[in-house]
Amino acid sequence: MTHADPAAEARLLALRSEAAAELRAAGERIESMTAARAGSNTDDEHDPEGATIGFEWSQADALRTALRRRTAEVDAALVRLSDGTYGVCAVCGRPIASARLEARPTTDRCIRHA
Ligand SMILES: [Zn+2]
Known part of the structure; x- marks a missing residue:
């Protein structure tokens, strides 16, 4: 596999590992929030803390979705790099x-x- 543009490949690989690291961090945040939620007996509807966790959770989840999309875009770019397009x-x-x-x-x- 020969790449016409090693600088572009380096950039894409850097982006990809960056996204992977952020994805890991987002996943860990979601896991710890899920664990915190499971550990408490609170009723979301009547507990302001529960609502905040719900909001943070959906933000982290949206971030994770965006990072997955970015990773897919980088992968697609790497494919184009290897097929010359x-x-x-x-x-x-x-x-x-x-x-x-x-x-x-x-x-x-x-x-x-x-
Ligand atoms: Zn054009």
């Missing part, structure tokens, strides 16, 4: 500006078709 706009087939790729390494659209 990375950095090419999916709409017009023209090269995506390198400044844009540096700012948004997982994009598959040029600035006009973003």
Whole structure:
């Protein structure tokens, strides 16, 4: 497997391990919240603390969903990198500006078709 753009690959791999670390942290937060909830006998509806945990939980869950999506985007970009379509706009087939790729390494659209 040869990569035309080692810098892009390095960027994508860095993004991926970053997302993996954040995903782990979010998962741990959710687990500890779930454990805290299971450990208490409180009734959510009448306990303000329970409502706060519910809110934090849904935030952490939304973050986890976003991180999973980001990981999938990075994986898709790595596939494009290995099949030679990375950095090419999916709409017009023209090269995506390198400044844009540096700012948004997982994009598959040029600035006009973003
Ligand atoms: Zn385009």
